[in-house]
Amino acid sequence: xxxxxxxxxxxxxxxxxxxxxxxxxxxxxxxxxxxxxxxxxxxxxxxxxxxxxxxxxxxxxxxxxxxxxxxxxxxxxxxxxxxxxxxxxxxxxxxxxxxxxxxxxxxxxxxxxxxxxxxxxxxxxxxxxxxxxxxx
Numbered sequence: 001x002x003x004x005x006x007x008x009x010x011x012x013x014x015x016x017x018x019x020x021x022x023x024x025x026x027x028x029x030x031x032x033x034x035x036x037x038x039x040x041x042x043x044x045x046x047x048x049x050x051x052x053x054x055x056x057x058x059x060x061x062x063x064x065x066x067x068x069x070x071x072x073x074x075x076x077x078x079x080x081x082x083x084x085x086x087x088x089x090x091x092x093x094x095x096x097x098x099x100x101x102x103x104x105x106x107x108x109x110x111x112x113x114x115x116x117x118x119x120x121x122x123x124x125x126x127x128x129x130x131x132x133x134x135x136x
Contacts, residue, residue, distance in 0.1 A: 032061025032111075035121075035131070042127075049127045057081065057117040063109040065135035070125030072101040079117035084108045106135045 039052040048070060055074070057063055065086075080094040085107040092112070093099055101107050103125075111117040123131060 032058040033063045034058075037131075043124060045124075047127055048124055051123040051125060051131060053121045053123070053131070055119040055121050057109060057111040057119075059111050059114050059116065061111050065106055065108045066132045067104050067106050067135060068101070068123055068125055068132055069129040070103045070123055072121055072123050074099055074101075074119045074121040077118040077120060079111060079115050080113040081117045082110045082112050084110070 034056045036054045037051055038054055039050075041050050042048075043050050057079075075098045076093050076095050078095050080092065082090050083093050083099060083101075084090045085101060085105050087105075091099075109117070125131065
């Protein structure tokens, strides 16, 4: 197949496949939460990787109860939210604060402010597992 013909026929199919894969991942997130992976890298613990993500929760929205296959370390850039970790009292977090959620802990975050809640999340998780799993 000549290069122009390949580009005309194969590239749209590849683009559609990528859109289906990545579009599905975005739709799998709770409505009102936007998690964008910025960087993934191996860490010194075998079978684990660090995932750095930009997270935004729309005003009034909730992340939905979920867990991670590793620790979450997050820093609040903007806004204010309520963090609910099963077995703990709810707590407020705001810009300039950080929190740590242990591996496997079921939790939720609710944007209680009028602006998007913006976080930088660092996850040290088991490789090959989804970054977040909805709670049952």
